[in-house]
Amino acid sequence: MDVFLRNLPSRLTDKILSTQLATAVEALGIEDWDCQKFGNKTFGILSFLHPQDGERFLQKHGQRPLIAQTPLVILGNIVQCQRSNKPPNPFVIKSLTKSADKRRQLVHERKPVEAPDGKVIFDIVRLSCGYFEYAGQELSYTMDILWNPDEGWAKFARRMLIMEFTITNFKRRVEIPYRIIESIVYKAGQFTITLWESPRFFDLGLVSLAALDEAYTPCKDRQTQLSGGSPLNHHEVLGQALIYRLDVSPSHFETIMRRLSARGTLPLCQGRILLLPSSPYKLANGLQEFKRTIQDSTKTVPFGLLYQMEALVKNGFLLPWTVQALLRKLTQLCKAKRIGPTSKQPPISPAAVKKLFAQIPFASSEVDASNFEVDELWRQIEENEEQIRNGLLQGMKPGIIRENRIPVHRVNITPTKMTLHGPDPEAKNRILRRFADHSDYFIRVQFCEEDGADVQFSTNVSNSHIYQRFKKVFRDGINIGGRGYGFLGFSHSSLRSHSAWFMATFSHEGGLASYFTVISKLGSFENIYSPARCAARIGQAFSETPVAISLVEHGVKNVKVIPDIKSDDGNRVFSDGVGTISQSLALAIQSDTQRHEDTATCFQIRWAGAKGMLAVDPRLEGNAMCVRESMVKFASSDVANLEICDMANKPIPMVLNRQMIKILEDMGIPNCWFFRQQNFALDNLRSVTETVENTAKFMKRQNIGHGMGFPRFLRRLWSFGIDYRRDRFLSSVVEAAVLRELRLLKHKARIPIRHGVTLFGIMDEFGYLEEGQVYVAFDDDGFIHDRSNNLHNRRMIITRSPALHPGDIQLATNIVPPLSHPLRVLRNCLVFPQKGKRDLPSCLSGGDLDGDTYGIIWDHDAVRQVRRTFLPADYPRVEPVSIGRTVQREDMTDFYIQFMETNQLGLIAVRHMILADQQPEGTADPDCLLLASMHSTAVDYSKTGKPVDMNEFKKIKTNRYRPDFLAPAPPTKIVNRNEISFDNPDDEQVQGNEDQDDNTGPIHKYYESEKINGLLFRAIDERQIWSHNVKITNPTVLGDLWDETQKSLRRECQRILRDNSWGPLEQEAWNVRSFYEDAVWNMSLEFSDNASLRITELEVFTGAIFNATGVQTRRQRDRSIQLKDEFDSLVQQTEAVIRKKSARPPGEQLDEAQMMAHCKTALRSSMACLNVACFKEEGRRSGWRRVDEVFQSFKVIAACCVIKELDVWNKLEEGLMASELKRKMIVA
CATH class of the missing domain: 2.40.40 (Barwin-like endoglucanases)
Known part of the structure; x- marks a missing residue:
């Protein structure tokens, strides 16, 4: 039932209306209700799930002829309430029903809900930021910037600490997500907070405007610093001043702190940290001095070392004057050794400095002050260098780069700071290949949030200051290691991922290589007048x-x-x-x-x-x-x-997605077909952990540890009577792989199709195919349940992603040419005809043949049940935006920033999914067709420079209710660095204590979709599958798995070696372990979105960056591919050292006796590494003080090496036996 509300304040928002109505509605004991206000109109709707609740509300607050009941007053306005003459919105009722069901479920499960008065709010007295130093051995805090608010509050909300306060009539807001808090030390009336990264800062406008209108809701203006402090240079130091001290009113402090402690969500510690009244150092001055020292050192110290020294400061590991002293030592050493800036073998390698990142602890009362003394840090660098050089003698080179990759430094530009990363292996491109000897003059610059994510668009947040900061970087360039880097260019994919290439000028072939000389050698661009097109070329x-x-x-x-x-x-x-x-x-x-x-x-x-x-x-x-x-x-x-x-x-698996599923549903394919495909995939995932054989096959399909022999290792353990499921790390590797696939299946509808494939598209050069025909050619593969030659004359569904228009999926007939026809030479491609009125690729989401891939389904049960096909879209060709002159570098950078700020591709795609689910005609609804057209324009925006007209987008009628399959996934996290855990649900709609100030975006309400996407979504109970089929419980009563593994492998080895002759090799094995684990740590830092917060060893081993909120972001997917490639390279190198592959000259032919002797040597080395890997103590190598973690994966690699060498020996023995038998037969 709906109640129509008149005479509402015009500036009232949905949020404030809900707050104002809550008292009146809940006083009547009504729980299931919702409200909505329409822009700046003076009316709104109050909806009740149960009509009797609406009647009770009207009896008290409704209008009767001439007589008013108890009036409803909102912000001074007497609101008129009457029954609506229109039926309630069905999606409102569905959403309320879903919320009511969820609330009853929570009550049934007896999950505690925080009381409404359980909020943790303090009055702010003052705020400052600075850094930690030691006064003798006592930790002390030095204030660098101070804010004295006129008034304000600090609230520990659900996910973040929020501060709002007023300074000189301007209201400021600071948001500190809990995930970036390292520690909070508190005493009465004071918090000292150590952060991993900078907070988020907002300007909320003039206080006087809010005072004039109680319903005034300001737009949050995102800032690059917190203004109003003393001194006024917060922007210069906030990347390094990551200690914030918050002084609050002592009133009721202990009572409120008990509430906060009871939540158990924050690293709280009661204590006292000394405040130094004055310090000879100010961060701004120290940073300027450090910059000058860097510049002075460029004449002596190689760039790679200067880069890592600067990273120590920029990434917040050490204070600038500390690194300045280290740099002076380094400069003196280089002068003494007569090393120049171009030296390839400096006395200290960049890797030795970079290793220091892990060895620097967070300053705290428990950490000894000597850890931050210059002499101790220098000693640690020298020790790192010695270890690296020892490793080099054994063939272990840090940061090994494959032939098709090149080391590239990366720079992150965030709203508040710049962080330095790398060098990382980067796939070569034309520029890097041409200047391979000068690769450090090229850097990849990423423009992103503080945590590495994209800067998000929000209707109630202005990011204009952020984009102005990014634009300044493009205009002025950046200075690193004494070099000035300026904008060079970007590829189409890097534009979408918000990264670009910058370069510094250098000498090359008797001249200077600069932006102008590099671009001019690529080709001629003078006749291109469109910035977008020129940038694309x-x-x-x-x-x-x-x-x-x-x-x-x-x-x-x-x-x-x-x-x-x-x-x-x-x-x-x-x-x-x-x-x-x-x-x-x-x-x-x-x-x-x-x-x-x-x-x-x-x-x-x-x-x-x-x-x-x-x-x-x-x-x-x-x-x-x-x-x-x-x-x-x-x-x-x-x-x-x-x-x-x-x-x-090779062929690519065919997987469905939500847009494709919706169009196929609109084409008439029944629900049972989709459920059959999903259930098959679910059954496979459920069975992974049932048997070791299933696990091994799954890990091989996922290509996790395949190169090191991980599936073979699991099988061999089982042959010894050892179940991998007894070990937490091994179990977590399998769990992580299954969970990733399960979440893709549920939250992205990534359903694999057995009778289908994805292939590159090309054209029939011979004119054999007629209009409406295609030729599908692919190699046999385990995931495809057919052979391409057996599919002659089969009707097929052809599509291309993203598919939003219903005509983006078409039917065609597959024709297999005769064996003698030249088309039969082609493999792993989809051949389109060259005949007809229109090329088929352009009918499929505007595709072409320059590298697009196409999805093909020939499942007879699906194809035969297609009841309807749609005409393909035919959008007019969009001419690129022209500026009427030759494009300059500044034009392209302006376009880059414009694209970042206005690209709304994701917003359009989500709106399309919502409307397609709600409208009876589905994807054929006129508004959906309009959105499909807008999406096509947005896809081409990067090449045409023409953005979507968002005014047209706003005209499309919609509501704030979303189908449930768009709801965020239940959060998960990695605990103890190697164990996956589901968090308790955090549903704002049912908790009852919604914290409005903790909103990071719009509050969406969800209903149960009755279309196929909703049915498929609810058919997967991921918590139930996780707990019953995936999550492995590790028994503790059976003893340590690795002790038994060592014993079993030792028995096998003693049969061959006759003794424990690997003992003398253990010192060398320690060096191998140290080399490997240093490299794993380095990857865990380099592939993290945060400059100093690492990903886990589990993520490195599986080659997949974990996303707690469900599925990976685009950037995390791209980085995961790079991570997997780099980890596979590390494993390959480590295995070569362990198995003594480098000791054999390449191409040398060994006789059987030599091969057996080499196998024994490799077996001894492998067993020595396994013994060392299983040591619990860490005394043999440098400890990592920033994290307390013992890596687990080296023992896996060592054990895999032992098993491989045992298998080699067994094959050699079999060969000798066969040769001996053959010799005897000849003699006889």
Whole structure:
């Protein structure tokens, strides 16, 4: 039932209206209600789940002829209440029903709810920030900036500490999320808070405006500093001043503190920290002095060392004057050794300084002051260097880089600071490949939030100051290690991930390499008048191309540019983005990449000013390639190398997503088909931990530890009678992999399709296929339940993501050509026809053939039940925004900032999902079609420079109710660094004590969707599956798994070695362990979103960065791919050292006796490493003081090495026995 409310204050918000109504409604004992106000209108709606509740409300506050009941007064206005003449919104009723059910569930489970008066709020007296130092051995706090509020409060809310206060009539707000708090030391009326990163600062406007209107709700203006302090230079120091002292009113302090302590959510410690009344050091002055010292040292100290020294300060590890003293020592050492700035072998390596990051503890009362003394820090650096050099003697090189990667430094620019990272292995691109010897003059700059995430758009927060800060960085550049880095360019993918390349000028080939000389050698861009298009063309040189081959060396003297194949009217291009390549040149590419086992016939390439796909054409003779006119984007003389972005060397699994599922539902595919696919995937996940064999197969499919032999290791343990599920770390590795897939299945509807595949799209060069036909070719793979040659004349569903328009999914007939036809040469691709009125790829979400992948489903149960297909979208071609002149560097940086600020692709996609679920016509609803068109415009925005008209977006009628499948996932966390735990649900709609000041975004209300996405979502009870099928309970009564593993492997080894002869190798083994664990720690820091807060060893081992709120962000997915690649490289190197692979000259042929002798040596080394790995004490290596953690994975790698060597020995023995038997037979 709805009650219509008149005469509401016009500036009233939904939040304030709800607060004002709560007293009147809850006084009647009514629990299930909601309200909504419409913009600045003076009316609103009060909705009740139960009509009788609405009647009771009207009996007290409603209007009768001439006689008013108890009036409802809101902020001085007498509000008129009457029954609405319209039926209630069905989604409001669904949402209220869902909330009521949830509340009853909580009551049934007897989960405690904090009392409404249990809030923790203090009156602020003053606030300051500064740093810790030691007065003798006593920890002391030095104030650097002080704020004296006129009035204000500090609230410990659900997820963050919030402070709001007034200074000189301006209201300020500070938000400190609990996740960034390292510790809180408190005494009566005072908190001293140590942070991992900077808080968030907001300006809430003039206090006088709020005083004029009680309903006034200011827009939060995000700031890059907290203004109003003394002195006024907070922006200069806030990246290093991460100690905040909050003085509050002592009134009721102990009572309120008991409430806070009872929550158990914060690292609280009662104590006293001395305040130094004055200090000779001020952070701003110290930073300036340090900057001058860096500049002076550039003549002596190599850049890599200066970079790591500056990172110690920028990332908040040490105070600037401490690092300044270290740098002076380093400079003196370099002078004494006569080392120059270009030296490749300085007396102290950058890795030795970087290792210090882990060895510096947080200053606290429990930490000895000597840890921060210059001499002690220098001693630690020298010890690190000695360990690194010992490792080098054994073939262990820190930060090993694969041939197709290059070390690159990374810089994060956040709203308040700059942090330095790396160098990390980066896939090569044209620029990095050309200047490989000067790679440290190029840096990747990431523009992001303090925690590494994207800066989020919000309707009630202005980020204009943040973008102005980012724009200043583009305009002025950044200074690191005495070098000035300025903007160079960005690729299409880096634009979407908000990163860009910067470079510093350097000497090259007798001249200076600068922005202008580098860009001019790429090609000619003078005739491009669109900043977006110019940036996209230059960005081709920044596309990741791990492989490049010299065309001259392969005898390719001329590359033909051939015309495109078009429709009869010339309006459609069937060959858009695809050319051809000869078989012999394709084989040469695979030979150069050492992929002899692959049969790739399609390559995504960059060459000169061209981009797109090349597909094998058997008619081409010799080493030849042809590019189409549509592939050539700009003129370039840089034609020497063919760069490979990707190869179609294997099929890609086909998985559904929510947009695709909704369109398939609208096409008539029944619910039972979707449930069948989801249940099959769920059954597979449920069975993973049932048996060791299932676990091993799953880990192999997920490619976790496959290179080190992890699945084989689990099987071998089982053969010894040892169950991996007894070990917490091994169990967590499996749990993390299963949970990741489970959450993708539930929260993204990523449902794998057995009768389907995803492939690169190319064109039929021979004119064999007719309109409406395709040819699907793929290699056999375990995840596909069919063979491509058996699919002749099958109807297929063809699509491309993202699919929002109902016509983005089409049907086609698969035609398998005769065995002798040249099309049969092609593998792992989808071949489209060159005939018809319109090319099929353009019908599928505006696709083309320059590297797009397409999803194919041939499941007969799905295809035969399609009842309806939709005409594809046909949007007019958008001309890029022109400025009428040659594009300058500043034009492209302005576009970059504009894109960051106005790109609303995600917002449009979510709104489309909501409306498609709510409207009867689904994706065919007119508003959904309009949103699909807007989404297409937003996708092309990066190339056209034309943003979506958000005024049109705002005209689309919507409500604040969302389908339940868009609700956030229950939060999870990693506890004790290697164990996954689900948090208790934190549903604001049912807790009853909603903390309005803790909102980080709009409050969404959810209803149970009755469409297929909602049904699939609710069919997965992830908590139940986690607790019953995934979560492994480790028994403690069976003893230590690793003790038994050592004993079992020792017995096997003694059969071969006859003694425990690996003891003398243990010192060397300690060095290997130290090398490996240093590298793991380094990855845990470099791949974290935070400059000093690490990811866990579990995340490093599985190659997947953990996201507590559900599924990974785009950036976390990209970084996870890099993390996995780097960890696999580390494992490969560590295994080579343990198994003594480097001791054998490459290519040397050994006889059987030599092979057996080498196997014994490798077996001794592997057992020594396993023994060392299982030691509990850490005394043999440098401790990591910032974290108290013992890494677990080295023992896994060592055990895998032992098992591999045992298997090698067994094969050698079998070979000897077979040879002996053969010899005897010949003699006989």
